[in-house]
Amino acid sequence: MPGHDHDHPHDHDHSELSETQLRVRALETVLTEKGYVDPAALDLLIETYEKKVGPRNGARVVAKAWADPVYRARLLKDGTPAIAAVGYAGRQGEHIVVLENTPKLHNMVVCTLCSCYPWPVLGLPPVWYKSAPYRSRAVADPRGVLADFGVTLPKDTEIRIWDSTAEIRYLVLPMRPEGTDGWSEEKLAELVTRDSMIGTGLPKAPKDLK
Amino acid sequence: MTDGAQDMGGVKGFGPVKPEPNEPVFHGEWERRAFALTLAMGKPGGWNIDMSRSARENRPNDEYLSMSYYQIWLAGLETLMKERNLVSDDEIEAQHSLHPPKSLPVLSSDDVVKTLHRGGPTERTPRAPAQFKAGDRVRMKTINPPTHTRLPRYVRGHIGIVERVIGCHVFPDSNAIGKGEDPQWLYTVVFDGRELWGAEAETGTTVSVDAWEPYMEKAR
Numbered sequence: 001m002p003g004h005d006h007d008h009p010h011d012h013d014h015s016e017l018s019e020t021q022l023r024v025r026a027l028e029t030v031l032t033e034k035g036y037v038d039p040a041a042l043d044l045l046i047e048t049y050e051k052k053v054g055p056r057n058g059a060r061v062v063a064k065a066w067a068d069p070v071y072r073a074r075l076l077k078d079g080t081p082a083i084a085a086v087g088y089a090g091r092q093g094e095h096i097v098v099l100e101n102t103p104k105l106h107n108m109v110v111c112t113l114c115s116c117y118p119w120p121v122l123g124l125p126p127v128w129y130k131s132a133p134y135r136s137r138a139v140a141d142p143r144g145v146l147a148d149f150g151v152t153l154p155k156d157t158e159i160r161i162w163d164s165t166a167e168i169r170y171l172v173l174p175m176r177p178e179g180t181d182g183w184s185e186e187k188l189a190e191l192v193t194r195d196s197m198i199g200t201g202l203p204k205a206p207k208d209l210k
Numbered sequence: 211m212t213d214g215a216q217d218m219g220g221v222k223g224f225g226p227v228k229p230e231p232n233e234p235v236f237h238g239e240w241e242r243r244a245f246a247l248t249l250a251m252g253k254p255g256g257w258n259i260d261m262s263r264s265a266r267e268n269r270p271n272d273e274y275l276s277m278s279y280y281q282i283w284l285a286g287l288e289t290l291m292k293e294r295n296l297v298s299d300d301e302i303e304a305q306h307s308l309h310p311p312k313s314l315p316v317l318s319s320d321d322v323v324k325t326l327h328r329g330g331p332t333e334r335t336p337r338a339p340a341q342f343k344a345g346d347r348v349r350m351k352t353i354n355p356p357t358h359t360r361l362p363r364y365v366r367g368h369i370g371i372v373e374r375v376i377g378c379h380v381f382p383d384s385n386a387i388g389k390g391e392d393p394q395w396l397y398t399v400v401f402d403g404r405e406l407w408g409a410e411a412e413t414g415t416t417v418s419v420d421a422w423e424p425y426m427e428k429a430r
Binding site: 136 | 220221254307325330331332376406415418
């Protein structure tokens with residue numbers, strides 16, 4: 001394990017954190033001086049995932065599926081091209097499968113081995129998704145995990161956990177909330193939360209919108 | 211790394227999940243830079259995603275578990291770069307390039323959008339027919355390779371049902387160690403919760419993994 005003794009924090013105090021900060025700065029300087037990285041490309045990568053690619057993308061896909069039965073059927077049959085048609089594709093979303101929640105079946109997605117997550121529709125994963133508690137318990141204690149998120153499902157709802165062990169990325173299509181007949185896609189999208197597309201949450205109800 | 215700390219499914223004792231309200235995409239500037247450096251170095255570095263995962267997880271358990279996720283990414287990136295002599299410890303120490311650079315392709319800002327849009331599809335043309343079909347009962351093999359695998363330990367030895375034949379995909383166990391893509395058929399295999407966790411399993415719970423053909427055998 002060469003080169004990691006320096007960066008072996010057993011606690012996360014400020015000095016450890018600044019050591020990591022210094023390390024990143026040193027690496028960036030060295031790599032830039034060598035011409036291996038283009039600083040403008042680094043800025044654009046950060047801007048892309050901080051400002052452009054995020055769960056609002058997935059919410060638009062879900063809202064469209066709620067509003068348009070033909071699109072919904074297309075999305076469930078072959079997720080990748082249906083999502084590309086809305087404009088989202090590429091890295092960590094090369095092969096997307098969409099999972100339909102029903103009153104009988106609730107889908108929940110995890111990556112027990114690392115942090116696989118459908119970037120083009122959800123952006124980068126939150127810390128909890130990459131954390132040991134979620135990765136360890138989602139497959140064995142899904143109702144317990146849902147309780148951590150304040151979600152309780154009916155006893156007779158079957159729960160299906162999808163462990164993303166390959167390059168297939170999963171997006172949950174939550175159930176359309178009651179009381180939204182005739183809503184536009186834009187308004188429906190406001191009900192779609194990130195967690196409802198992972199399966200650890202449910203969409204907002206109309207009364208939750210301000 | 212087989213059975214390393216990264217293989218967490220079903221492990222007890224990590225406590226509750228703690229979602230962070232209104233979580234930012236990055237927690238601090240160094241995470242932004244670590245993320246971008248990792249993505250950008252993929253081009254000059256020439257490694258593949260399986261090599262990246264292997265480099266991140268291939269470390270002592272206490273180290274893996276005590277690092278934050280971007281610290282793991284950073285450590286993995288350093289490993290990959292040092293293996294290829296792209297950067298050395300004296301340069302990191304000096305915070306300057308001390309040795310002549312190699313001539314390598316670089317990700318330019320003009321290429322970022324199309325590179326991200328292209329991604330890295332892993333489906334390949336099959337060289338042989340799939341051995342399993344939807345509905346087949348299969349047992350996950352008990353394997354313990356010393357190198358990278360994507361067969362989690364919690365399903366090894368257990369019987370599941372093939373739900374879907376996904377297609378023929380790059381085989382990470384081979385790709386991670388530089389032995390080529392060796393594409394293999396990939397399946398979604400679903401397990402009853404009781405098969406994996408015994409009588410204590412929540413009823414009405416199923417778990418699926420995506421498994422490559424070499425991980426599976428026909429169940430009697």
